[in-house]
Amino acid sequence: MAGVCTGDLGKEIWPELLGVRGEVAVKVINKENPKLSVVIIEEGMMVTMEIDCERVRVWVDKNGIVNVVPRIG
Structure with a gap:
């Protein structure tokens, strides 16, 4: 990305x-x-696939810990 x-x-x-x-x-x-x-996205949540150059999704596990490196897109 x-x-x-x-x-x-x-x-x-x-x-x-x-x-x-x-x-x-x-x-x-x-x-x-x-x-x-x-925005915080919890593990297993459905999201759209479009790229948005003004958005960062912060993916977290069930304990609220970031488990994917946050990046623009």
Whole structure:
């Protein structure tokens, strides 16, 4: 997915947030780029497949821990 969104997006991926609480990840991403829409997605939830260059999905496990590296798209 890297490179799909073009323009001055700033940071596009947050590998350092893997393993932290989802709510913490959302706060960090919002602080670094308040233009993005950041949403928590629980493991097993259905989502649409379209790419949105103004969105970050924060995937969490049943304990609310980020289990996929958050990225724009």
